[in-house]
Amino acid sequence: MRKSFYQYLMTQRNPNSGDPIAHFAEAAFFDQQFPKQEKNYEKLSEYLELNASYLPSMDIFDQAFHHYRESEAHFS
Template identity: 55%
Template structure:
């Protein structure tokens, strides 16, 4: 089975402090979230965490879009 990087590691490639895109802002904020499930690849685990703990994420649609980008890159 091929190695697949964690969602967090992928998300960190989307950081850009000068960007106002929703995904870049999500990535910038996730970087500062010390409890983020950094080693997970699992949609449900990450989604549940974000719904309960990520006040910095204004809409779960942003996570869904970022996760789809992650899947596209991994396939």
């Protein structure tokens, strides 16, 4: 079974990292409304655009989602 984007993102958490994706993951961890079961790019993107003031650029989400898709391709 394919994991959700949130599950993937939590593997990127590292509060001591300077990596923007690690910062995104850390902030998403504290976002109680984050769609934790979602796998769909458009739905996640819409949520983040409307609700994630902690995300300084949607480019960070795009990069993270790209890595998520790549990681999932290895398990298909």
